[in-house]
Amino acid sequence: MDAAAAAEAPNRCHDGPGEEGSVGQQKVSFTGMFRYADRTDLLLMLVGTVAALANGMSQPLMMLLFGDVIDAFGGATTATVLQRVNKAVLKFVYLGIGTAIVSFLQVSCWTITGERQATCIRSLYLKSVLRQEIAFFDVEMTPGKIVSRMSGDTVLLQDAIGEKVGKFQNLVATFIGGFIIGFVKGWLLSLVLLASIPPVVFAAGVSAMVLSKISTKGQESYSNAGNVVQQTIGSIKTVVSFNGEKQAISLYSKYIHKAYKNAVEEGITNGLGMGSVFFMFFCSYGLAIWYGGKLVLTKGYTGGQVITVLFSIMTGASSLGNATPCMTAFVGGQCAAHRLFTTIRRKPQINPDDKTGKQLEDIIGDVELKDVYFSYPARPDQLIFDGFSLHVSSGTTMAIVGESGSGKSTVISLVERFYDPQAGEVLIDGINIKSLQLDSVRGKIGLVSQEPLFFMTSIKDNITYGKEDATIEDIKRASELANAANFIDKLPNGYDTMVGQHGAQLSGGQKQRIAIARAIIKDPKILLLDEATSALDVESERIVQEALDRIMLDKTTIVVAHRLTTVRNADCISVVQRGKIVEQGLHDELVLNSDGVYCQLILLQETCGEKK
The missing domain is CATH 1.10.287 (Helix Hairpins)
Known part of the structure; x- marks a missing residue:
C-alpha cells in the first residue's frame, strides 16, 4: 500500500458546504488513504472485497430466481407446478444462506479493518503532534484544530476506508450483475x-x-x-x-x-x-x-423473463444512484487523510525522538547564551535578541529583570529548547544543546512558570508528572521542600485530592507550591523560574519564596521576575532592555547608579506601590 500511497495526486477538493469562502485543499489518492494498512488489514480487505462482490451479485441472482418462480406457475398440472416451485424455493434457501455468509464477511471485515486503521492513524497523529516543536503550535496548528482533526477528520477517514468501501463494491457488483442478467435474459x-x-x-x-x-x-x-x-x-x-x-x-x-x-x-x-x-x-x-x-x-418471451429483466435492470440502475453517498464519503475521507497525513509525516525542526545526539548522564549546570539572534516564528520580522549573551555559572542564581517585552522569558524558552535561535549558541556545560539528546537535556531542567498548568487528576499525579517512578516518600519530601505538605495533609483526601480542571480547586499559592514540588521531584541541576511569584499575594509570595530559596541553594537557577524585591539576594542580576543586557551586577551595586535602568525600575515599582 505504501508504494501506491506515495504517489499522491495534487487533486483539489472543496471544504464542506455551508462554509463561507471555502477554498480548495489537497487530497490524497484513493489508495493513499490505506497507507497505514498492515498485512492483517490487507487480508481483511481482500476477504471483504470478495464477499462484497458476491453479496452484490445476490440481488440480480434473486431476480433471476424470481423469474423462475413466475415461470413455474405456468405448469400444465398441479404436481408439475409444485415440483417447479419447490425447486425454485430451494434455490432461494441456498441463495439466502450464501448471502448471509458473504454479508457477514463483507460488513465485519471492512468495519474491523476501518477501525484498526483509524486507531493506528489516531495514535500516529497524536504521537506526531506531541513531538512537534513549540513553533508548530504558534504558527501552524491551534489546540482547537488538533482536537477537531482527532475527533472529526479521523471519523471521516474511518468512514471512507471502512464499511463504505464494502458497500460501494457491493453496489457496483449489483449494477454490473443486474445489467448482465438483464441482457442475457432479454x-x-x-x-x-x-x-x-x-x-x-x-x-x-x-x-x-x-x-x-x-x-x-x-x-x-x-x-x-x-x-x-x-x-x-x-x-x-x-x-x-x-x-x-x-x-x-x-x-x-x-x-x-x-x-x-x-x-x-x-x-x-x-x-x-x-x-x-x-x-x-x-x-x-x-x-x-x-x-x-x-x-x-x-x-x-415468458412472464418470468419479463419480470427478471425488469427488476434486474432497475435494481442495477438504483444501485448506481445509491453509490453517491459512498463517493461523497470517499472525497471527504481523501481530504481528511491529507490533513492528517501531512501532520503525521511532518519532520519537526526540534525532534525529541532524535537519538543521534549526545546523551548527558549528568551535568554541572553551567549555562551560556552566546551571541544569540532570535525572533519568534509567529513574528519573524520582530527581532527579540540582537547579539544577546549571558553566562550563568554552575550553582549560582541569575536574576533577569526588565520591562515587559524585553525578552526575559525568551531566555527560559531558549534554555528549555522550545525554540532554536536563528544565530548564536545556547550552551550547557560548554556543549551546544542542538548536539544533545533533547530528552536528556530537559530531564535535567526544572521549570516553574507564572501560571502553572495542572491536569485534572490528583495532587499526587500532578507532582509525579515530573518523575513517573517516584515513591510516596519522594512525593512527601518534595512537598515539604516546597512548603506544600502542610496544606496537603489538611485536605480530606490528602495527596489523592482532585485538583479540578486547570487546578480550579486550589488557590494561587497552593498551585504554585505544587508546581515547585513537581520541579523538585525531578532533582534538576538547572532550575528555571519564570515569574513564579508575580501573581501571588504578599503572604503566598513569602511562603513560595521561602520554598524557592530552600531549593535554589545547590542548583543553577535562572529567575525571571517583575517584582524586584524577590531577586535582591541573587548572585547576579541582569537587566534586559530591547533584547540586550544593559546592566549586570549585584543588587547593592546596581542601586548605586541612580541613572541606571535597574534603579529606575525600582523607583517605578515603589512609586506604583505608594499610589496603591
Missing part, C-alpha cells in the same frame, strides 16, 4: 429500459447531493450550538457574574433555529427526491410491462 427489453435509467439515476443523484449539503449545514449549526454550550458551561462563573444567561440562550437558540430550518429543508428535499425516484420507477415498470407484453406475444 436484450430487447433491456435496451428499452435503458432509456428510463438516466432519469432515475439523475433524480437519485441530485437528491443525494442536495441532502448532503443540507445535512452538512445542519451539522455545522449543531456544532456551533454545541460550542456555545461548551463555552458557557466552561466559563459559567463569568457568565453568571455578567448576567450573560439570556445572551447565551439567545445565541444557542439562533443556531438551533438554523438547524431546525435545515431539518425542514432536508425533510422536504428527501420527500421530493424519494417521490421523484419512485415516480420514475413506477413509470419504468409500466413501460416494461407494456413492452414486455408485446414481446411475450411476438417474440416468445
Whole structure:
C-alpha cells in the first residue's frame, strides 16, 4: 500500500458546504488513504472485497430466481407446478444462506479493518503532534484544530476506508450483475429500459447531493450550538457574574433555529427526491410491462423473463444512484487523510525522538547564551535578541529583570529548547544543546512558570508528572521542600485530592507550591523560574519564596521576575532592555547608579506601590 500511497495526486477538493469562502485543499489518492494498512488489514480487505462482490451479485441472482418462480406457475398440472416451485424455493434457501455468509464477511471485515486503521492513524497523529516543536503550535496548528482533526477528520477517514468501501463494491457488483442478467435474459427489453435509467439515476443523484449539503449545514449549526454550550458551561462563573444567561440562550437558540430550518429543508428535499425516484420507477415498470407484453406475444418471451429483466435492470440502475453517498464519503475521507497525513509525516525542526545526539548522564549546570539572534516564528520580522549573551555559572542564581517585552522569558524558552535561535549558541556545560539528546537535556531542567498548568487528576499525579517512578516518600519530601505538605495533609483526601480542571480547586499559592514540588521531584541541576511569584499575594509570595530559596541553594537557577524585591539576594542580576543586557551586577551595586535602568525600575515599582 505504501508504494501506491506515495504517489499522491495534487487533486483539489472543496471544504464542506455551508462554509463561507471555502477554498480548495489537497487530497490524497484513493489508495493513499490505506497507507497505514498492515498485512492483517490487507487480508481483511481482500476477504471483504470478495464477499462484497458476491453479496452484490445476490440481488440480480434473486431476480433471476424470481423469474423462475413466475415461470413455474405456468405448469400444465398441479404436481408439475409444485415440483417447479419447490425447486425454485430451494434455490432461494441456498441463495439466502450464501448471502448471509458473504454479508457477514463483507460488513465485519471492512468495519474491523476501518477501525484498526483509524486507531493506528489516531495514535500516529497524536504521537506526531506531541513531538512537534513549540513553533508548530504558534504558527501552524491551534489546540482547537488538533482536537477537531482527532475527533472529526479521523471519523471521516474511518468512514471512507471502512464499511463504505464494502458497500460501494457491493453496489457496483449489483449494477454490473443486474445489467448482465438483464441482457442475457432479454436484450430487447433491456435496451428499452435503458432509456428510463438516466432519469432515475439523475433524480437519485441530485437528491443525494442536495441532502448532503443540507445535512452538512445542519451539522455545522449543531456544532456551533454545541460550542456555545461548551463555552458557557466552561466559563459559567463569568457568565453568571455578567448576567450573560439570556445572551447565551439567545445565541444557542439562533443556531438551533438554523438547524431546525435545515431539518425542514432536508425533510422536504428527501420527500421530493424519494417521490421523484419512485415516480420514475413506477413509470419504468409500466413501460416494461407494456413492452414486455408485446414481446411475450411476438417474440416468445415468458412472464418470468419479463419480470427478471425488469427488476434486474432497475435494481442495477438504483444501485448506481445509491453509490453517491459512498463517493461523497470517499472525497471527504481523501481530504481528511491529507490533513492528517501531512501532520503525521511532518519532520519537526526540534525532534525529541532524535537519538543521534549526545546523551548527558549528568551535568554541572553551567549555562551560556552566546551571541544569540532570535525572533519568534509567529513574528519573524520582530527581532527579540540582537547579539544577546549571558553566562550563568554552575550553582549560582541569575536574576533577569526588565520591562515587559524585553525578552526575559525568551531566555527560559531558549534554555528549555522550545525554540532554536536563528544565530548564536545556547550552551550547557560548554556543549551546544542542538548536539544533545533533547530528552536528556530537559530531564535535567526544572521549570516553574507564572501560571502553572495542572491536569485534572490528583495532587499526587500532578507532582509525579515530573518523575513517573517516584515513591510516596519522594512525593512527601518534595512537598515539604516546597512548603506544600502542610496544606496537603489538611485536605480530606490528602495527596489523592482532585485538583479540578486547570487546578480550579486550589488557590494561587497552593498551585504554585505544587508546581515547585513537581520541579523538585525531578532533582534538576538547572532550575528555571519564570515569574513564579508575580501573581501571588504578599503572604503566598513569602511562603513560595521561602520554598524557592530552600531549593535554589545547590542548583543553577535562572529567575525571571517583575517584582524586584524577590531577586535582591541573587548572585547576579541582569537587566534586559530591547533584547540586550544593559546592566549586570549585584543588587547593592546596581542601586548605586541612580541613572541606571535597574534603579529606575525600582523607583517605578515603589512609586506604583505608594499610589496603591
